[in-house]
Amino acid sequence: MFHAGQFRSRLHSSMSRRSFLTAAGSLPFAMGSALSTPNTPPEYGEAKAKSVLVLWLWGAPSHIDSFDPKPNAAPEVRGPFGTIPTKVTGLRFTELFPKMAAQADRFALIRSMQNQDGDHLKAGSIGLTGMLDGKEGKAPNFGSVVARVRGGRELPGFVSVGRGIPRDVVGLMKGYGGGNWGRTHDPFMVNCAENGETDVPSLKLLDGLSPDVLTDRRSLLAGLDKLQRTADKAEAAKWDASTRRAYALLTAPEARKALVLTDEKESLRDAYGHTSFGQSCLLARRLVEAGVPYIQVNWSQYVEAITPNCDFGWDTHIAQFDLLPDRHAPILDRAYSALMDDLHERGLLKTTLVVAMGEFGRTPRINGQASRDHWPQCYFSIWAGAGVRGGQVIGDSDKTGSSPLTEPITPGMAGATMLDLAGVSSAKRAELGVLGGTRVIHELF
Amino acid sequence: MNFSKLALIGLLLTSSLTAAEPIRLTTDGGTKSDLAFTAKGDEIVFTSLDLPTLLTLKRLKLADKTIDRLHPSATTSEYESTHTPDDGMYAFIQSRGNLNMRLVIRETKTGKENVFDPSGGFSSIRRPTFHPSGERVAFAIPAATGQEIASVNKEGKDRKQVASGGINSWPTYSPDGKKIAFCSSRDGDFDLYVANADGSNPKRVIKLAGMQSHPAWSPDSQRIAFASNHGDNYDLYVVNVDGTHLKQLTNHPERDDYPAWHPDGKRIVFVGERKGKLDLYLMVVD
Numbered sequence: 001m002f003h004a005g006q007f008r009s010r011l012h013s014s015m016s017r018r019s020f021l022t023a024a025g026s027l028p029f030a031m032g033s034a035l036s037t038p039n040t041p042p043e044y045g046e047a048k049a050k051s052v053l054v055l056w057l058w059g060a061p062s063h064i065d066s067f068d069p070k071p072n073a074a075p076e077v078r079g080p081f082g083t084i085p086t087k088v089t090g091l092r093f094t095e096l097f098p099k100m101a102a103q104a105d106r107f108a109l110i111r112s113m114q115n116q117d118g119d120h121l122k123a124g125s126i127g128l129t130g131m132l133d134g135k136e137g138k139a140p141n142f143g144s145v146v147a148r149v150r151g152g153r154e155l156p157g158f159v160s161v162g163r164g165i166p167r168d169v170v171g172l173m174k175g176y177g178g179g180n181w182g183r184t185h186d187p188f189m190v191n192c193a194e195n196g197e198t199d200v201p202s203l204k205l206l207d208g209l210s211p212d213v214l215t216d217r218r219s220l221l222a223g224l225d226k227l228q229r230t231a232d233k234a235e236a237a238k239w240d241a242s243t244r245r246a247y248a249l250l251t252a253p254e255a256r257k258a259l260v261l262t263d264e265k266e267s268l269r270d271a272y273g274h275t276s277f278g279q280s281c282l283l284a285r286r287l288v289e290a291g292v293p294y295i296q297v298n299w300s301q302y303v304e305a306i307t308p309n310c311d312f313g314w315d316t317h318i319a320q321f322d323l324l325p326d327r328h329a330p331i332l333d334r335a336y337s338a339l340m341d342d343l344h345e346r347g348l349l350k351t352t353l354v355v356a357m358g359e360f361g362r363t364p365r366i367n368g369q370a371s372r373d374h375w376p377q378c379y380f381s382i383w384a385g386a387g388v389r390g391g392q393v394i395g396d397s398d399k400t401g402s403s404p405l406t407e408p409i410t411p412g413m414a415g416a417t418m419l420d421l422a423g424v425s426s427a428k429r430a431e432l433g434v435l436g437g438t439r440v441i442h443e444l445f
Numbered sequence: 446m447n448f449s450k451l452a453l454i455g456l457l458l459t460s461s462l463t464a465a466e467p468i469r470l471t472t473d474g475g476t477k478s479d480l481a482f483t484a485k486g487d488e489i490v491f492t493s494l495d496l497p498t499l500l501t502l503k504r505l506k507l508a509d510k511t512i513d514r515l516h517p518s519a520t521t522s523e524y525e526s527t528h529t530p531d532d533g534m535y536a537f538i539q540s541r542g543n544l545n546m547r548l549v550i551r552e553t554k555t556g557k558e559n560v561f562d563p564s565g566g567f568s569s570i571r572r573p574t575f576h577p578s579g580e581r582v583a584f585a586i587p588a589a590t591g592q593e594i595a596s597v598n599k600e601g602k603d604r605k606q607v608a609s610g611g612i613n614s615w616p617t618y619s620p621d622g623k624k625i626a627f628c629s630s631r632d633g634d635f636d637l638y639v640a641n642a643d644g645s646n647p648k649r650v651i652k653l654a655g656m657q658s659h660p661a662w663s664p665d666s667q668r669i670a671f672a673s674n675h676g677d678n679y680d681l682y683v684v685n686v687d688g689t690h691l692k693q694l695t696n697h698p699e700r701d702d703y704p705a706w707h708p709d710g711k712r713i714v715f716v717g718e719r720k721g722k723l724d725l726y727l728m729v730v731d
Contacts, residue, residue, distance in 0.1 A: 075591075084677075274722045304543060318545075368589070
């Protein structure tokens with residue numbers, strides 16, 4: 001079921017019903033947000049990836065306890081988990097990921113990722129923009145770049161699926177959206193609950209419209225008329241671009257349909273697992289199918305693993321060896337493998353790039369809390385689809401997972417690869433001033 | 446207790462004792478873990494993910510399958526409760542601050558609390574188990590040697606080490622109070638161990654491929670049920686305390702975990718994943 005949320009404010013009294021719709025229709029986002037300017041023909045080369053789907057493992061999963069185990073290392077490094085063979089001869093994961101192990105021939109594993117910062121918010125921004133915040137300020141998310149170049153007319157060019165802007169208990173992560181390019185290049189944000197209900201947070205600003213009246217344009221118009229009669233100027237400021245574009249999206253049947261998970265077979269929804277992340281991955285596949293060029297599924301809003309009011313991110317400074325087998329690993333294992341099956345069976349994997357990664361890894365040596373801390377020097381990412389050659393390991397880490405033994409693969413290289421596959425050429429990237437001085441990860445193909 | 450409730454219990458008891466397939470006790474499919482029988486087997490307390498940001502303790506009454514929150518006004522995550530046989534006291538873990546937990550020991554009737562607070566800053570304490578005497582609570586807690594099993598008295602004081610070396614977790618006292626079972630990575634991966642209640646004379650019960658976790662004693666203190674991914678997938682097993690007579694209890698392509706033994710010794714309740722949903726199931730054990 002699609003829920004438009006709890007609407008708490010009112011429509012600007014000076015905005016007529018028709019003018020609202022006109023305004024909404026003329027907004028960059030409204031007809032393809034974080035998006036290209038309407039009436040501007042798409043400028044991109046041959047895109048091998050019609051869609052890029054990033055599974056953002058926010059909080060940073062341990063590489064050693066997942067896809068780069070060190071079974072021969074000392075106990076304080078190897079940890080308590082055993083390893084299992086995968087479908088790729090000689091490749092082993094920890095025992096926590098049996099379903100992904102069985103699909104290892106479908107994806108490429110990079111074991112030599114390296115970030116430039118060990119702070120979540122900074123590393124997260126680097127991980128999703130490829131760039132440090134410099135004198136020029138905040139760089140745009142990879143998704144904002146793709147959307148700017150390839151934004152469509154009916155659907156947002158960049159959708160972020162999750163509970164809100166990624167953050168930690170201290171603050172928001174800067175690299176979540178448009179950065180210096182402005183809010184119109186921010187992602188369109190959709191939340192997806194474990195029961196598959198979706199909602200658009202920006203619509204929660206408005207009172208008076210129930211989800212039921214948003215089923216077609218006519219009922220939306222009627223609802224807006226009613227809102228106008230009770231308009232409150234003080235609330236008008238909240239009627240900003242993000243809200244307008246959210247409403248405009250709802251007038252596009254194709255977009256609205258993409259958000260309704262109940263259209264899926266129950267067996268398929270089961271396969272993904274009835275968790276927020278699982279159903280979010282299914283929603284992402286629907287968005288791929290609908291033609292959204294860039295989708296980012298956030299594992300959690302907060303990095304913190306166990307903290308009041310936080311939603312169980314991968315930042316396992318404590319309870320690492322309880323949380324992983326109890327919760328994190330089974331959820332990821334199930335959702336990822338279902339996504340691979342689903343994309344493959346629908347013939348979408350050839351044209352969809354799927355990247356799973358966090359902002360860094362975790363300390364090789366177990367800390368004083370019987371867990372692992374931040375480790376940007378070495379971590380993993382997983383790549384599938386859009387021509388990526390599955391069943392291979394790119395890069396290698398040393399015997400304790402402390403450092404890459406091969407050339408480090410940086411977030412900038414990851415970003416350049418995603419953009420390149422999405423049709424944002426190096427020339428276009430140079431024109432836009434993003435991801436200069438980096439290279440595509442050619443080893444993937 | 447009215448007639449209808451008695452009838453329901455009778456039906457449940459009868460059907461469960463003859464049913465080949467586990468009986469589903471909950472239907473919401475939400476995330477659940479860490480089960481404990483209370484009220485002499487009439488109720489089950491478990492940990493439930495109520496909101497994306499909140500774990501709560503919930504109580505299922507077997508008679509009518511109603512579920513309520515153990516602490517309706519709790520606003521921070523609480524999980525992994527353990528109860529004395531007479532239900533006079535119970536203990537649970539409370540999420541207190543940023544990556545910080547504490548052990549709460551509470552008198553059921555009065556609500557009087559004692560707290561064992563490991564430290565400020567990042568601090569973990571997990572999986573408490575009340576000794577059947579009601580005098581001590583053991584738990585898993587980080588230590589210089591990795592993660593140890595330790596215990597405190599019911600006032601939350603007098604910490605003593607019970608087991609150490611590697612990562613130790615999921616302690617559970619035997620119902621007769623003489624032993625403690627737990628899982629440990631001291632010899633490599635997580636295996637099942639049993640020691641005297643004070644931690645002396647630890648012995649590995651059985652060596653299986655894959656990890657063993659979440660042990661649960663039979664009421665006669667002779668057998669231990671546990672979860673293991675021995676067969677690539679988490680299923681339930683049972684073994685005599687001396688390591689003999691290993692038996693696989695469940696064999697389902699999805700996960701079965703967190704066993705808890707009913708006080709009658711004939712049934713086990715566990716968390717079963719079916720079609721991607723997590724619910725409590727009750728099954729008969731031979």
